[in-house]
Amino acid sequence: MRRFLFLKGVKVYSFNRIDSTNNEAKIRIEKGIKLPALFIAKSQTAGKGTRGRNFYSDGGGLYMSLALKTDETKVQRLTVLAAVAVAQSIEALTGKNVGIKWVNDIYLGGKKLCGILCERVNDAVVIGIGVNLFVKEFPDEIKDIAVNLGGSISPEKLAKEITNRILGLICSGQEFIEYYRSKSVLLGKEVSYVLNGNLYTGMAVDIDDSGALIVKDSEQNTAILSSGDVTLIK
Numbered sequence: 001m002r003r004f005l006f007l008k009g010v011k012v013y014s015f016n017r018i019d020s021t022n023n024e025a026k027i028r029i030e031k032g033i034k035l036p037a038l039f040i041a042k043s044q045t046a047g048k049g050t051r052g053r054n055f056y057s058d059g060g061g062l063y064m065s066l067a068l069k070t071d072e073t074k075v076q077r078l079t080v081l082a083a084v085a086v087a088q089s090i091e092a093l094t095g096k097n098v099g100i101k102w103v104n105d106i107y108l109g110g111k112k113l114c115g116i117l118c119e120r121v122n123d124a125v126v127i128g129i130g131v132n133l134f135v136k137e138f139p140d141e142i143k144d145i146a147v148n149l150g151g152s153i154s155p156e157k158l159a160k161e162i163t164n165r166i167l168g169l170i171c172s173g174q175e176f177i178e179y180y181r182s183k184s185v186l187l188g189k190e191v192s193y194v195l196n197g198n199l200y201t202g203m204a205v206d207i208d209d210s211g212a213l214i215v216k217d218s219e220q221n222t223a224i225l226s227s228g229d230v231t232l233i234k
């Protein structure tokens, strides 16, 4: 592991290969390291996604976890904030137009480019971000739904931009939900979702200030979704 100062006031822990940068961050938070801290790896052997899923991270991407203390108690709002920081970073550095799929995915050309996993540890949070940059070959199960950013952007440069933007949004208290809404690939579209074990369909009509997705069904009943999988119906 290399350890060096990479961003002003943010300690960076850098790895060639690790199980999961989120796990490493959580272990070190428990040990009382100075925060904020950034964990970055060239590849992960057990990259974690939401709801216990894997995140393919065998190299060719940016795999980072930013550990920090914040007054923001809602993990969902932090996920939304991080998605805004990632989307703005990619657009600023590459000029590419990305979309955000509620709540934690960044899309490029209709395919998943990035996933975000926020986890709380005591009074700190870990914001884990995985971006496919130049993955040589995606596994069969995701090869039709995942995409690389392409180009020649370095993971370090993107990590630095994202970190600065996350810290900037948190410290400034700047409003960010409006940008998130403007980038949503779901708003105004028919979606399906599972609630209490039942499958529903409806129109995604809004994202409220807590980051919840508001869906109306054909009888105008409103569902406020604070977590879970939502699928876009073509």
Ligand code: BTN
Residues within 6 Å of the ligand: 019, 020, 021, 022, 023, 044, 046, 047, 048, 049, 050, 053, 055, 057, 062, 063, 064, 065, 104, 114, 115, 116, 117, 128, 129, 130, 131
């Ligand atoms: C998802 O798509 O469900 C979320 C994926 C989050 C992946 C990132 S990669 C860096 C960090 N370490 C992990 O183990 N997971 C996150």
